[in-house]
Amino acid sequence: MQRAFVHRISQGLVTALAMFIGSQAALADTRTINTLYGEVTVEGQPERVVTLYEGALDSAIAVGVQPIGAVITRGGQHVAGYIQEAAGDIAIVGAPAETNFEAVLALQPDLILATRQTSKEQFELLSQMAPTIVLDVPLFQQDSWQRELKGFARALGREDRADEVIEEVAQRAAEVREKVIAAIPEDQRDTALVRWMPQGPLVMSENLFTATVLASAGFEVEDSDLVKEGRPHSQPLSLENLSLMDQSWVFLATLNEDGREALEAARQSPAFQRLKANVNNQVIPVDGHLWTSASGPLAAMAILDDIEDALPQQP
Amino acid sequence: MFQLVVRHRNLAAQLGLVVALTLAAVASLIFGTVAVPLDSLMDALAGQGNAIHRFVIHELRLPRVIAGALAGAAFALAGCLMQTVARNRLATPGIIGIDNAATAFAVASVVGTGISVAPPAMALLGAAVATALAFGLAGANGTRGYRFIIAGLGIGAIAGAITQVMLSRVAIDSANAAFPWTVGSLNARSTTAVITLAFGLVIGWVTALLLGRSLNTLQFSDPVAINLGTRLTRVRALSLACAVLLTGLAVAVAGPVGMVALLAPELARTLCRAGKVPLTASALAGAVFMVTADMAGRLVLAPLELPVGLITAIVGAPYLIWILVKPTSRSLT
Amino acid sequence: MNDHAVANPLASSALVPPLTVAVFFVVAAVFASLLWGAGPIGPADALKALIGQGSEEARFVIMELRLPRTAIAVVTGLALAVAGALLQALTRNPLAEPGLLGVSGGSAFAVTLAVMLGASSATLTTVVAQVGALAGCSLVMLATRSRGLATDPVRLVLAGATVTGLLLSLTSVLMLADQRAADEIRFWITGSIAGTPFSHLKAVLPSLAVAGVLVVMVAAPLAAMSLGERAALGLGHKPGRIRLLVLVAVALLVGGATALAGPLVFAGLVVPFIARAIGGPDIRKTLWLCLPIGPTLLLVADTLARIIGAPAELPLGVITALLGAPVLLYIVRSGRMPTL
Numbered sequence: 006m007q008r009a010f011v012h013r014i015s016q017g018l019v020t021a022l023a024m025f026i027g028s029q030a031a032l033a034d035t036r037t038i039n040t041l042y043g044e045v046t047v048e049g050q051p052e053r054v055v056t057l058y059e060g061a062l063d064s065a066i067a068v069g070v071q072p073i074g075a076v077i078t079r080g081g082q083h084v085a086g087y088i089q090e091a092a093g094d095i096a097i098v099g100a101p102a103e104t105n106f107e108a109v110l111a112l113q114p115d116l117i118l119a120t121r122q123t124s125k126e127q128f129e130l131l132s133q134m135a136p137t138i139v140l141d142v143p144l145f146q147q148d149s150w151q152r153e154l155k156g157f158a159r160a161l162g163r164e165d166r167a168d169e170v171i172e173e174v175a176q177r178a179a180e181v182r183e184k185v186i187a188a189i190p191e192d193q194r195d196t197a198l199v200r201w202m203p204q205g206p207l208v209m210s211e212n213l214f215t216a217t218v219l220a221s222a223g224f225e226v227e228d229s230d231l232v233k234e235g236r237p238h239s240q241p242l243s244l245e246n247l248s249l250m251d252q253s254w255v256f257l258a259t260l261n262e263d264g265r266e267a268l269e270a271a272r273q274s275p276a277f278q279r280l281k282a283n284v285n286n287q288v289i290p291v292d293g294h295l296w297t298s299a300s301g302p303l304a305a306m307a308i309l310d311d312i313e314d315a316l317p318q319q320p
Numbered sequence: 321m322f323q324l325v326v327r328h329r330n331l332a333a334q335l336g337l338v339v340a341l342t343l344a345a346v347a348s349l350i351f352g353t354v355a356v357p358l359d360s361l362m363d364a365l366a367g368q369g370n371a372i373h374r375f376v377i378h379e380l381r382l383p384r385v386i387a388g389a390l391a392g393a394a395f396a397l398a399g400c401l402m403q404t405v406a407r408n409r410l411a412t413p414g415i416i417g418i419d420n421a422a423t424a425f426a427v428a429s430v431v432g433t434g435i436s437v438a439p440p441a442m443a444l445l446g447a448a449v450a451t452a453l454a455f456g457l458a459g460a461n462g463t464r465g466y467r468f469i470i471a472g473l474g475i476g477a478i479a480g481a482i483t484q485v486m487l488s489r490v491a492i493d494s495a496n497a498a499f500p501w502t503v504g505s506l507n508a509r510s511t512t513a514v515i516t517l518a519f520g521l522v523i524g525w526v527t528a529l530l531l532g533r534s535l536n537t538l539q540f541s542d543p544v545a546i547n548l549g550t551r552l553t554r555v556r557a558l559s560l561a562c563a564v565l566l567t568g569l570a571v572a573v574a575g576p577v578g579m580v581a582l583l584a585p586e587l588a589r590t591l592c593r594a595g596k597v598p599l600t601a602s603a604l605a606g607a608v609f610m611v612t613a614d615m616a617g618r619l620v621l622a623p624l625e626l627p628v629g630l631i632t633a634i635v636g637a638p639y640l641i642w643i644l645v646k647p648t649s650r651s652l653t
Numbered sequence: 654m655n656d657h658a659v660a661n662p663l664a665s666s667a668l669v670p671p672l673t674v675a676v677f678f679v680v681a682a683v684f685a686s687l688l689w690g691a692g693p694i695g696p697a698d699a700l701k702a703l704i705g706q707g708s709e710e711a712r713f714v715i716m717e718l719r720l721p722r723t724a725i726a727v728v729t730g731l732a733l734a735v736a737g738a739l740l741q742a743l744t745r746n747p748l749a750e751p752g753l754l755g756v757s758g759g760s761a762f763a764v765t766l767a768v769m770l771g772a773s774s775a776t777l778t779t780v781v782a783q784v785g786a787l788a789g790c791s792l793v794m795l796a797t798r799s800r801g802l803a804t805d806p807v808r809l810v811l812a813g814a815t816v817t818g819l820l821l822s823l824t825s826v827l828m829l830a831d832q833r834a835a836d837e838i839r840f841w842i843t844g845s846i847a848g849t850p851f852s853h854l855k856a857v858l859p860s861l862a863v864a865g866v867l868v869v870m871v872a873a874p875l876a877a878m879s880l881g882e883r884a885a886l887g888l889g890h891k892p893g894r895i896r897l898l899v900l901v902a903v904a905l906l907v908g909g910a911t912a913l914a915g916p917l918v919f920a921g922l923v924v925p926f927i928a929r930a931i932g933g934p935d936i937r938k939t940l941w942l943c944l945p946i947g948p949t950l951l952l953v954a955d956t957l958a959r960i961i962g963a964p965a966e967l968p969l970g971v972i973t974a975l976l977g978a979p980v981l982l983y984i985v986r987s988g989r990m991p992t993l
Binding site: 077096097098099100103104105106107108110111113126130133134 | 380381627
Binding site: 408410411412414415457467469470471473474475476477478480481482484485502503578579582626629630633634636637640641644 | 748753792795796808810811812814815816818819822823825826918919967968970971974975977978979981982984985986
């Protein structure tokens with residue numbers, strides 16, 4: 006599914022390129038983007054794009070731009086697994102919290118897409134290398150990823166593509182949603198999105214990117230008011246309070262390549278064994294890089310694929 | 321005149337350290353993800369030549385080398401002062417909680433507890449608060465001996481615990497953002513903090529030199545020092561104030577980089593003539609240590625960078641263990 | 654732990670009243686630990702569950718969650734308190750404490766290394782933790798051979814604090830290198846007994862039993878050594894061998910406690926301090942009194958950790974640090990430093 010989507014996108018890329026080359030003479034395209042640190046002007050179609058944020062990498066590839074540099078995913082050694090193939094042979098320019106500025110410079114970027122956590126000092130340094138976009142989009146809100154996609158796409162000169170991509174994700178979500186509705190009775194679609202830690206689970210926010218994707222696919226994500234406004238997840242829950250995450254479905258994320266390991270660890274805890282999702286075999290181990298760290302349209306498609314796979318087989 | 325008449329050995333040691341610092345700085349400027357050959361480096365320093373090299377040197381490496389050298393010198397000078405005052409080579413600002421408190425304050429601002437003061441300012445505030453508490457809790461003769469140290473240890477433990485709570489209760493991404501503050505890093509730090517540190521270092525260094533002779537007498541017992549005309553209370557208070565100022569400002573730039581305050585004075589003492597407190601040599605050695613460690617941190621795992629604090633810890637470990645287990649060690653007395 | 658032989662006939666009769674009170678406190682703390690938690694099961698429900706009534710949910714929370722961690726708190730408190738008392742008697746330093754001297758730090762570093770290399774079994778973790786603690790202990794003891802350290806309580810603590818700080822940095826290095834391990838370790842490293850399974854306790858108990866036997870063996874010689882090495886020699890004890898036995902006992906105790914709860918600072922400082930305040934400086938009395946006071950302290954700290962942060966929990970190590978640091982400051986202020 007994911008490959009098919011990337012294929013579609015690369016087709017889109019070819020079309021876009023053709024259109025671009027055709028109209029290049031007429032394009033003296035200059036755009037102004039409102040960012041966290043004021044207005045930033047970008048000219049033409051950037052070709053050497055460096056992304057310092059997973060959501061930016063995802064958005065850029067989705068609108069048909071192949072970035073040349075990116076940061077590793079949190080806790081990984083490379084970009085997240087779901088996007089590795091699409092990202093191709095991409096240079097690594099540091100970790101999310103420690104950007105290697107020289108590596109960025111060595112790539113001679115003409116546009117840098119950065120995370121919202123970029124500090125003013127870092128922004129000023131990066132801006133001297135290339136126009137740097139630090140979007141002023143609040144994290145952990147329902148429409149964060151769409152707004153980020155539009156912002157980054159505008160910087161990349163592909164604003165029109167952004168709406169198409171959002172539409173494609175929405176279509177795919179509707180498709181999965183139909184299957185979800187067919188497979189699961191209405192009163193059993195309540196879901197918790199959880200990261201299992203040895204000292205107790207973190208319940209993810211209802212407004213986390215992944216939760217919004219789950220919701221678009223027909224699940225009802227509950228964080229039982231455990232997550233404070235603007236936070237991605239709760240504090241590690243006391244084992245005594247596991248009943249607060251006791252929904253019909255539990256999506257269990259881990260940074261292990263193999264999520265089953267985490268599930269095994271969780272199942273050793275007697276408190277976990279009692280969860281009704283566990284009893285009904287509806288605890289779904291998922292890749293934490295994708296489910297709790299990534300964001301963007303490609304991630305949404307990959308998550309929708311995971312959801313589809315998790316559904317009980319229809320006769 | 322204070323210490324203008326240095327004996328040959330001390331002068332040689334200081335000159336040697338200046339040469340080492342120059343070499344370390346030049347190496348730091350040359351090596352990195354973008355290699356800048358020596359002749360290009362000269363052009364770039366003069367503001368000419370390849371634009372990329374100019375940018376790498378002026379915007380990335382030079383500020384970092386300067387920040388590293390200043391912070392290393394400040395940590396080391398603070399360490400040397402405190403070791404002399406406490407008559408104990410393990411009594412560094414880091415051990416008695418100043419670093420920990422500065423970190424706790426900085427982390428509080430990074431992880432979004434609603435405090436919007438810039439982390440460097442918070443670090444300085446933390447250092448001051450910790451010292452004030454240690455003095456207050458140690459009782460009347462606060463500047464003397466162990467009480468102050470143990471009180472600082474307790475405060476450091478509390479500050480460390482609070483940092484842990486903050487880090488374990490916030491989002492993982494915020495905890496990651498605060499990580500450089502908990503181990504020490506020189507990557508793209510605040511310019512204002514560096515400039516402040518430069519002024520602070522000059523003040524601290526001049527004060528230390530002015531105290532130089534009195535500090536030398538502190539190597540003897542109290543009665544001897546008093547007989548030699550040293551006003552103990554004043555010297556101790558001034559030295560400690562200097563140490564706190566220097567540490568706070570250095571943490572504001574680089575985070576709590578460990579071991580520099582311990583190892584650099586140690587190295588300086590080895591190089592210099594016994595009998596004098598090697599203030600300038602300590603500062604120079606600290607600068608060399610820090611600049612070299614930061615360079616190593618940039619190079620070993622490239623393109624990923626290791627924070628400088630981790631390198632100093634790894635390098636410092638064997639040395640610390642050695643001075644602890646060496647049975648005839650004079651280092652601890 | 655089997656400590657009957659520790660009893661000095663002269664000491665024990667005077668010890669009966671304070672011991673009785675202390676045991677009463679343990680029982681109270683055990684009940685508090687069973688009755689209060691971070692979840693919705695309150696004291697009334699918990700009491701019903703304890704006598705086999707009440708909801709199935711309540712019985713589960715009490716029997717499967719609170720009972721194991723109460724047991725673990727008791728064992729951890731016991732181990733750390735005894736280890737602290739031994740170290741303090743051996744170094745004649747009231748500030749000698751496994752957490753401050755780097756023994757717990759060595760243990761935690763070893764475990765972090767092992768987890769990173771893929772270790773997961775409880776038995777292995779215990780052994781690794783104890784080996785790390787032994788290394789930390791040996792380092793401290795080697796350090797005491799340096800001139801000035803043996804006689805000056807502050808210098809020994811400084812050496813320990815330096816080692817601890819260093820080990821913490823090195824642990825950070827490891828955690829940076831492997832974020833997955835970092836996530837697993839981050840909560841443990843502050844010290845916590847939430848979610849430690851019973852199997853860990855079973856894995857630790859045999860080595861703690863060995864440590865208990867060692868403690869019984871060294872108690873009397875240690876008391877003699879506090880009169881001076883000459884006196885100990887005169888009574889037929891071999892100070893070198895006693896030291897070695899104490900070190901092994903401390904390593905087993907601290908390593909076991911660290912495997913269960915992560916590195917906890919100050920527990921080994923506070924408990925012997927209180928014990929000495931009640932029973933005087935005799936190591937045998939101190940050890941006896943540590944048996945009930947250690948568990949009490951940890952149970953209270955753990956119960957607080959659950960209540961303060963509900964519905965989440967605070968790490969236990971934070972509570973012990975916040976409880977212990979004031980005691981440290983008090984010891985310093987009271988001028989009792991060099992009295993051992």
